[in-house]
Amino acid sequence: MTKERSRSFGRAAAAYEKHRPEYPDEIVHLVREYAARPIRSALELGAGTGKPVDTSTDGMHWPATELVGDARFVDLRETVLEQRLTFARADWIGYLSTVSAYLVLSEEDRAAAFAAIGDVLPDAVDVHADVTLHLARRV
Known part of the structure; x- marks a missing residue:
């Protein structure tokens, strides 16, 4: 089931673009x-349609915990941007149609x-569509 779910995005790309918030x-x-200078390159990591990440263990958050423990990165910052939509x-049903x-x-x-969901909504x-931004500098 996991492989099928991870490959499901292609079928929903148009709906994802239409219904997912910016x-x-x-x-x-x-x-x-944060950069405080011209940005030559940036790395973006997102969960997208990948495997869900369990953030319930010992209060850890992903990916910040991996970055904190990685000597290749310094000056880690985490900012939560609140979005209420x-x-x-x-x-909303369109949004749900993009979920694997x-x-x-x-x-x-x-x-x-x-149809059943629509009947009760x-x-x-x-x-609440908060976005967590992680920033780190590569050494």
């Missing part, structure tokens, strides 16, 4: 401020699941 504009400002019911757990369902099961769905 990153906050503040990210660019924070990265430029409101989706129309149909748009739904993508691996048959068309029939997926349609039934979305309010017209407007309030979502």
